[in-house]
Amino acid sequence: MGAYNTIAFKPEHCDGCNACMTACATAKAGSADILNSRIQIVADGDSFELAMCRQCGDPKCVANCPAAALAKDAGDGVIAWDGSKCVNCLLCTVGCAFGGIVYNAAAGHVVKCDSCGGDPACVKACDRGALNYLTTANIYNEVGDLEDLFVPGLAGCQGCNTELIMRHALRRIGPDTVLATPPGCIPGMGSVGYNGLTGTKVPVFHPLLTNTASMLTGVKRHYKRQGREVNAVALAGDGGASDVGFQSLSGAAERGEQILFICVDNEGYMNTGMQRSSCTPFGAWTSTTPVGERGHGKTQDAKNMPLLMMMHNCEYVATASTAFMEDLYDKLDKAIAASKRGFAYLHIYSPCTTGWRFPSQENIEVARKAVETNFVMLWEFNPRDGLRLSRPLDDALPIDAYLEVLGKYRHLEPEQVAHIEGTVKKNAGFIRSLAEGRHPAMAQAVSGRA
Amino acid sequence: MSAVLKPKSKAIVCDGNEAAAWAVTLARVDMVAVYPITPQSSLVEYLAKFVADGKLNAEIVDVEGEHSVLSVLHGGVLAGARAYTGTCGPGLAFMFEPYLRTPGMRMPLVMSIVTRDTLTPQSVWGGHQDAMSVREVGWIQMYCETVQEVLDTTIMAYKVSEHRDVMLPVNVCHDGNYLSYGATRVELPTQEEVDAFLPPPSVNWHAALDPSRPMAVDPLTGGAGGPGPSLFVRYRKGQCSGMQHALAAIEAAHEDWARIVGRRHAPLVESYRMDDAEVALVTLGSMTGAGKDAVDEARDRGERVGLVKVKTYRPFPVQAVARALSGVKAVGVVDRSVSFGWNCGPLYQDVIAALQFAAQRPAAMSFIGGLAGADITTDHFGRVIERTQALARDGQVGETVWLNEKD
Incomplete structure (x- = not known):
């Protein structure tokens, strides 16, 4: 069974305006009477709840139907109702726990959401962002057919974002690959294996923490000399990329080596016990920037790796987040x-449940909040078109929405929060000016060096 | 050593750095990674020029430092390339992290060390301290006496390095200043001769980064439980065996070279006028020429003096050294570097340890000279001979003698 697109509801953004129901009723019944809407927003004290078909994977309505009038479409996942077969027994409504299929008096039979063929009217009508049509399903379906090139059971922490990034990335890149995983969480969870056993189905190796891009240079250059097409790929942590590995990374980028370097940024040395790296943000607790009578977390801002790589005039540089999978895959x-x-450099933010101190089930939500507050900005660069924003930086959520969900910021004083807020605003302004081509640095990066 | 000029071979005049570049060209090296450092710089310039001129058909990678030089070659070798580079002194120090890893990965490659004294005091001149500082890392080390030896040894090093029973990296050491810049007549073997001597590369049959035969290269190995401890011992013991197999492989390579190219060098140690010698000098590298002259002068005076040149320093040819020195009364070992822990020369330490296996164990003394580009002249060697003759008479081993102390 594949994954399906779905309509998602965020009650905290809903104000009960009924616009979605009006739109649905108009689209489906030709009247503005919200009683005819297939989506029902129901007040629940101070909040709202959604009554609508979830297009379940194991639908009780379909199981209950004695006339085979309901069927789930294997292609788009939508449960369709066939009026020519329906006997109006209403057993389907008894089966549904979501109020997703109900008797409609005007129509004289049950009605339910059909997702408007993939372009739902309700979502278009909601201008508060409470309803979203999530369309990442095609990615999962497409990628689901590709082989997972890591073995099952890598020993990542529960809820590890990095493991997701590894599996998604390598599936897409494919088997004609030599993979470098410098010391850190990625080999630490077993991708290069232990005592003669491997965790990866493609050639994989431990470079030194310092020489990932250089070793890949040698691999790639020799295969090119032999006329063989082999992907040279790094899955490196931020420490191996931004600190001790930066020289070899910078050298390979300057030489334009044909390498795909993916930096998985969990903002520190999480594998070795959560020490600070130059990608650790200001104020963050780490085991080497501890909090005590005098210590209040890291006292410097993070090094902006993707911008530094952009200034190498790489063939491609981008930032990405697992909370925005379509963008990540693109x-x-x-x-x-x-x-x-x-040289291609991809910087993917990877919230660390263990090192950043938040519940493991909230990883994607943390990643999403980082982007929605502009703490992390999604953009891409190539030397011909310059920098392009992947999503607008306007209307960012307040920084507190991100900081408050992470244990590593629990100790922050108001002035530290103000500093972070200032840095985020400054960074957003800088990135925006680059995107608009106003910054002189941009012109230099686009035109290349003399 | 006898030079047999064959009609096919070509004589050129060049220095040691150019000779090494010719060797790399003739050995059909696939990949060269370079970063300049005195006194190696002209070597990489020659390589770049040879590539630019179409003489050397190799992938040349100009990297941002020595650490990456060797790291690039690691990648190249794991993909199947015959690889080469050269460095010295601070460059070797900066390279140390991948350098340390190379022999354990059983990676055959050749790297010239254009020997240079180490910092500090700040110095850019010759001395063996750089190469000696890495003598226990697991690389094979060979020291050259002449520019011709630089060329021949560098090509032979590939045959030793890629020998299936060896599979270890080789440092060909040639002295900064004296050999790097000293130009002499050199006979260039023909490409046909070198092709007959050296088979195509086979460097990654055991450990490869190749999608057609996927494997994990260098997973974590060891620990206190499971298969870890015995597996780790197997790797370490294998590395030591490879090192010992190199002794025979070096002798065989020299034999093949003499047969095909017509030039014979001593593979492990060279004994010079050692018949009936009572006193022996032990030397390493380019100083040997002055040492031999001093021995000739002493022989002219009727003194029974000989010289043993150590050509292969790692693995140390223990039996060959013991055999060569067995029977003399005293030995004077001349080093161009220092063992800080023992207040003597490192070659001296090796020699006195090897003498444990000599049938008759002579007394031995340490002499240190030629640091940071200083010359070791026949006069210096004359003093070494005098002091060693005194040792032969009274058996009293004195303090280490610093030859250039009063120059």
Whole structure:
């Protein structure tokens, strides 16, 4: 069974305006009477609840129907109602726990949501962002057919975002690959294996923490000399990329080596016990920037790795987040293509449940909040078109919405929060000016060096 | 050593750095990674020029430092390339992290060390301290006496390095200043001769990064439980065996070289006028020429003096050294570097340890000279001979003698 697109509801953004129901009733019944709407927003004290068909994977309505009038479409996942077969027994409404299929007096039979063929009227009518049509399903379906090139049971922490990034990335890149995983969480969870056993189905190796891009240079250059098409790929942590590995990374980027370098940024040395790296943000607790009578977390801002790589005039540079998978896959595809021509650098933010101190089930939500507050900005760069924003930086959520969900910021004083807020605003302004082509640095990066 | 000029071979005049570049060219090296450092710089310039001129058909990678030089070659070798580079002194120090890893990965490659004294005091001149500082890392080390030896040894090093019973990296050491810049007549073997001597590369049959035969290269190995401890011992013991197999492989390579190219060098140690010698000098590298002259002068005076040149320093040819020195009364070992822990020269330490296996164990003394580019002249060697003759008479081993102390 594949994954399906779905309509998602965020009650905290809903104000009960009924616009969605009006739109649905108009689209489906030709009247504005919300009683005819297939989506029902129901007040529940101070909040709202959604009564609508979830297009379940194991639908009780379909199981209950004695006349085979309901059927789930294997292609788009929508449960369709066939009026020519329906006997009006209403057993389907008894089966549904979501109020997703109900008797409609005007129509004289049950009605339910059909997702408007993939372009739902309700979502278009909601201008508060309470309803979203999530369309990442096609990615999962497409990628689901590709082989997972890591073995099952890598020993990542529960809820690890990095493991998701690894599996998604390598599936897409494919088996004609040599993979470098410098010391850190990625080999630490077993991708290069232990005592003669491997965790990866493609050639994989431990470079030194310092020389990932250089070793890949040698691999790639020799295969090019032999006329063989082999992807040279790094899955490196931020420590191996931004600190001790930066020299070799910078050298390979300057030379335009045909390498895809993916930096999985969990903002520190999480594998070795959560020490600070130069990608650790200001104020963050780490085991080497501890909190005590005098210590209040890291006292410097994070090094902006993707911008530094952009200034190398790489063939492609982008930032990505697992909370925005369509965007991530789009960038992954572009990065893979760019790495056949030159150096491609993909910087993917990877919230760490263990090191950042938040419940493991909230990982994607943390990643999403980082982006929605502009703490993390999604953009891409190539030397021909310059920098392009992947989503607008306007209307960012207040920074508190991100900081308050992470244990590593629990100790922050108001002035530290103000500093972070200032840095985020400054960074957003800078990125925006680059995107608009106003910054002189942009002109330099686009035109290349003399 | 006898030079047999064959009609096919070509004589050129060049220095040691150019000779090494010719060797790399003739050995059909696939990949060269370079970063300049005195006194190696002209070597990489020659390589770049040879590539630019179409003489050397190799992938040349100009990287941002020595650490990446060797790291690039690691990747190249794991993909199947015959690889080469050269460095020295601070460059070797900066390279140390991948350098340390190379022999354990059983990676055959050749790297010239254009020997240079180490910092500090700040110095850019010759001395063996750089190469000696890495003598226990697991690389094979060979020291050259002449520019011709630089060329021949560098090509032979590939045959040793890629020998299936060896599979270890080789440092060909040639002295900064004296050999790097000293130009002499050199006979260039023909490509046909070198092709007959050296088979195509086979460097990654055991450990490869190749999608057609996927494997994990260098997973975590060891620990206190499971298969870890015995597996780790197997790797370490295998590395030591490879090192010992190198002794025979080096002798065989020299034999093949003499047969095909017509030039014979001593593979492990060279004994010079050692018949009936009572006193022996032990030397390493380019100083040997002055040492031999001093021995000739002493022989002219009727003194029974000989010289043993150590050509292969790692693995240390224990039996060959013991055999060569067995029977003399005293030995004077001349080093161009220092063992800080023992207040003597490192070659001296090796020699006195090897003498444990000599049938008759002579007394031995340490002499240190030629640091940071200083010359070791026949006069210096004359003093070494005098002091060693005194040792032969009274058996009193004195303090280490610093030859250039009063220059």
